[in-house]
Amino acid sequence: MSIEATLPIGPYHPALKEPEFFKLFLDGEKVVGVAIRLGYTHRGIEYLAERKTYNEIPFLVERICGICSNVHPMCFCQAVEEAWGLQVPDRARYIRTIVGELERIHSHLLWAGVAAHIIGYDTLFMHFWRHREPVCELFEVLTGNRQNYAMNCIGGVRRDIDLTKHKALILETLSQIRPSLVRLENAVTEDPVVRARIENIGVLSKDQARKLCVVGPVARASGLAIDVRKDEPYAAYKEVGVDVKVLTEGDVLSRMLVRLLEALESIEIVKRALDAIPEGPIRVEPKEIVPGDGIGKVEAPRGEDIHYVRSNGTDIPERVKIRAPSYMNVSSIVPQIKGASLADASLIIAAVDPCFCCTERIAVVDVKTSRKSSVDFESLAQRWRNGSKHS
């Protein structure tokens, strides 16, 4: 393997919306290796969260990422509710489900547009974003902002969905976009130009996917049927039910199809939740801050998001740990891109739907010994068995 050239993609590149750095090692037109460097959007969220009160943190974690902006506050609130033993009212759980699924629709359409733009198909990009727009305007009416919904709070949700006014609006918006989504899904699968550009690119086999612990649509497109909404239901998913879409090819086309099918499934979930939503209060005030730990797990549009909160009885948490889904998926770029041609490199990077602002974490390096602190799986499992109370 002779490395003849290196090509940097980033930090600022026309195809990428966020700063990140990929150094491709090339042998002619073929990519033989990649070095990933992140850290451009590291803002120290965990550090800031350990200096703010519990009521302020949902607004801080909402701004970890703009597209996952319902997922992070919901996950944090679930972690705190578990730590304090709070029971969220039923109506709040259904509202959380509805907002989460609407966010999934808008996120998948956004990604599909960006992927279409990267393969040079601007018509499809404009159409996907045009059909995403009614969902954003719906959010503006329901929650007060197009992107940062600020709906979740510890103990429930902050705003109610007025069924007399809003139910008809939600159903009308969904019935407007559903036929267009079906047509665009067909446009993707039947168009020979699109198929030629995205089929059999960036293949990730089931074994590779399992070893790299990928999550979300990337895993479901490679044959792994994992979905937190089905495996460990939260919010109202147990009552409403989810049909998990799994394909086996593991290439970019499968990922695109999985996402579009999930968007269509989300439309059905919202309709079922709206029909079944019970009356009742939308939030419960926490009476006491209980010391202990809590873990919240939510299926973000990109995969499984985990938040860990340790409370020590004061109004500021002792430790907040966030594991975003893109953290697992970004490392899967490496085996996919080896052997691919240079023209496909930016598509392969974009196909895992990376959200680098969610992914920024730090590694602690001892400067004197230049050793990094890391923990292997067995010791981590042992620590968990011995350590914290996890109800």
Next chain:
Amino acid sequence: MKIFDWSRRKSPWAFHLNTGSCNNCDIEIVDVLTPRFDVERFGILLQGSPRHADVLLVTGPVTRQVLPRLKRVYEQVPKPNVVVVVGTCATSTGCYEGSYNIVGPVDRVIPVDVYVPGCPPRPQAIIDGVVAALGKFKAERSN
């Protein structure tokens, strides 16, 4: 020359720079190009290189790793140009104040002409911001 000023105002090309934001403002900036708001009617195109730009759209509180790149990109944008800062984080670091990795709002690093606060600002507000920035081209000329 008058014809250059006129063409700069009538068809400003923009370059978008993310200095560590959460992406909301960036999505709204790209949204401004899509069919609902369609700023291509005003001749605004998003370019891939800072050398082709008249308007620099900056988002995000500036992180340490981005700081030298921000300065370098600003130097590469040809003069005259306008810098439009989009979002609360870029105006004043927003809720990230006090973090060890945030150097500060954008105007601590490069001179800024127009601020568009909001979290994220509505696309209509971003259009207002770009229109206000174009007014600066005219003002500079008449001075």
Next chain:
Amino acid sequence: MKVRSHLKTVKLRIIAEVLRSLASRAYTLKYPKIASPAPEGFRGKLEYDIEKCTGCAACVQNCPASALKSISEGNRLTIEVWYGKCIYCGRCEEVCPERAITLTTTYSLVTGRKEDIKSSVQLEINRCSRCGKPIATAKQIDKVRLQVKDLILPEDYDAYVSSLCQDCRKTLQAELLLSGRI
């Protein structure tokens, strides 16, 4: 895997979609030629109702972005909001006990100087007649006078409660006890 074979309808799908959009009404919003107001319930620029605000500064303490500041100088308390730091979350509106804050639907706050987008309310502070320390705002004192009118005579409230700070009140009480007047 759903595989569609390459049929005669090759490429017509997207062309059909394009023709459909051409035939329907233009989706573009002709802003700024036509106004585009935000819907009701939009979280925009916050405004204070000076009649209702009592200067308790609950908003200042609960803002996640520290966009609100309370500054006391002389006999004035100023509560100031900087719209360039505000994240438009609505937390201040939620915690205000007097419902004096509303988030309006104004969304366009474009400016050339970020110091210009500030807004403030000013309230008068009552100071202790003995030591001069600030007690509370005049409005808070008036509000409490109404709430305790069944428990204490207004003249006693004015003489012993509303014009003295906590420490001086205790000192006065001790003096009265020692002198045998109570």
